[in-house]
Amino acid sequence: MHRTVRHLTAPLLLVFLSGCGHPTGVMQPIAISQRATKTVRVDMLVATTRQPSGDPSTLFNGERSSKPYLTDVAVSIPERRTVGEVQWPKRLPPDPATEFAVTRVNPINSVADGRTWFRQHIEGGHALVFVHGFNNRYEDSVFRLAQIVHDSGMQATPILFTWPSRAELTGYEYDKESTNYSRTAFEQSLRVLASDPAVKDITILAHSMGTWLAVESLRQMGIRDGHVNSKIKNVILASPDIDIQVFAKQFVEMGDPKPKFTIFVSQDDRALAASSFITGNVSRLGAIDPSAEPYRSRLEKADITAIDLTKVKTNDSLHHGKFAESPEIVQLIGQRLMTGQTLTDSNVSLGQGVAAVVGGTARTVGRVAGATVSAPLRIAEQPIRNRQPTGSEVESDLTGDGSTSPLTQ
Template identity: 75%
Template sequence: MHRYLAIAALLLLAGCGHPAGVMTPVALRPGAPATSQVDMLVATTRQPSGNPATLFNGERSPKPYLTEIAVSIPPKRDPGTVQWPRRLPPNPDTDFAVTRVKQIDTISEGKTWFKQHVEDGHALVFVHGFNNKYEDSVFRLAQIVHDSRMRATPILFTWPSRASLFAYEYDKESTNYSRTALEQALRILARDPNVKDITILAHSMGTWLAMESLRQMGIRDGHVDPKIRDVILASPDIDIQVFAKQFVEMGSPHPKFTIFVSQDDRALAASSWITGRVQRLGAINPAEEPYRSRLEKAGITAIDLTKVKSGDSMNHGKFAESPQIVQLIGQRLMTGQTLTDSNVSLGEGVAAVIGGTARTVGTVAATTISAPLNAVEQPHTHHSPTDLGSTLTEDPESKPLTQ
């Protein structure tokens, strides 16, 4: 195990870090260049740090906390990037900076905040991945919301990650620790009359937490709340056979599922080593069998980002760091538009499996994908749990999903 962790550390280590403790609010300077602001509601199962510069640490809290946070984004920057300050306090002219922090003590206060910030009744719930500090997930969500230009109210669910390359097992157990809290947060949100629909966007290890919470909801109620319309799993760090069981056990009808995958994802390659060389959902080639047929039967849309280039040396954060992809999330998936009309143009290197049928998006795609994307959209159909179980895991004529 130690050998695997060492390999994972070498693969995951990237960048030179940034100053810790950026959560202390700073004031915007009068007459400074105009900045953009993202207001978000943050729910967490992390333990309070007692330090206003960090707010919460990576340890587990027996009760969840709510916080209202505003993040200022500088005017001159490249989409897909987070401008971390080189020194503290941050300079809002050039850096991402927190401008307001307010603790919310009751659910009623949280509902009031949502009513004041509602965007067309759409809610986005973001769940971060492995090796994240509280501030990492806050700034990442602010970047996604700003760069995607989405019209949705952003809600961050951040779970207790120790933000250490050697804490993979601790982080994974923290997702299990947090699944009921996320389920309860989704229920409260769904009961709010100001909410028309909810999109869940989860990344990496956070996809496990999202799936487990939806599975719990489905087991309790027989199905996921219908207001949870879309679930987007980016670089899902999930054993693919476990995902199939989670999908079935959440009941029917399902939300619409979209997964972003990439076969060159080095972080998922490390995760596969740690977990005993088990195939991760985020690293499959959705154009190959048996994945293609099984995705089609399950009504799951897979978008292959293998040929997409971004500033992420690990190829693990393409969904947020590629301007085209983050805009796809905000402009199309978040508004319920299809990915199968002729208006989609994401440039080179994106391949899509729409409802399991391989089509090209852009000009360069996997070798098995050749049909144009403007083909007629196939309707999204629901299947019974029994059908889906056999669809995703038990095809005697195909190789197992883990091969």
């Protein structure tokens, strides 16, 4: 009886937490009129393991494809708008003067053509690879990445990896398995990107369930090669929907050296609360309090930066997309993390009411700045650590159970 009630209640909880929808079928390109000359264009390369829909207004659906597809997409963003928001069309076709609009869609049929596209759109050799989360259509992730790139001011070439999500609140299990289905395709996409001489460094920005896909793919790469490709410098996990004990195993199995990890967490994340309920009340990495023990010391020992967004206010009723919807946070991503700067080398102003905990980076070990900060945040430099922890020590530190993975023994 208890199991039945739980499986009936979980979808109802997700429905209760869901927000309003938006128009669908926005991928049909439009021409920009003279009225909308004051717009900004974001060009991106989109890789997907979704099936083609056969409809130019959607391009791809939520079913799984046996082969990946590449597409060149351009999105027009109105000049005057609220930072942190996606201005979805109220009706179709969209008005580019006030709404996001797709202006170009070109299939890319080979890796060579993909390399050509990258060289034509290169931004200092920096690549940003974005992985969306649960309950996303193809167009959702396209518009979200365009918003992040524009609002952050980052100087990087945007690449979207979109995996098969049915975009249904009751499709949690299907979506999770779709991330597993897409692991090797994402790993290979990273390998192809890293092998391009024009690419200097890669930052992965993953959200929600997409963090599982990103971390699993890096774990696979680490198991195959003994370490993650050295061009993958930064991994940013926003609201990571990962069992914290499983993450400890994944982290170890990536090998050494590792990329610099930054996680954005929030204890009021309602989507992660629902995920925890569905998965047996197991703590999710994105919902921890990094200022509290045992997490505080374990994150520091693992050299993982954690930024607590609990007190950051956005219009997101689920409190699950703060990393993209808060102007201060999205600009932090573009201006500091994307350029390889640490969060321990100078003042970091995140506005009123932001709490932050900074673990070690490759060069420094941060100290907790405060459980609640009501003024611009200052994080002090700490001395360089004399010895890096071993893999088994890191895992024990994160899980707290003193155990080690059989794969690392």
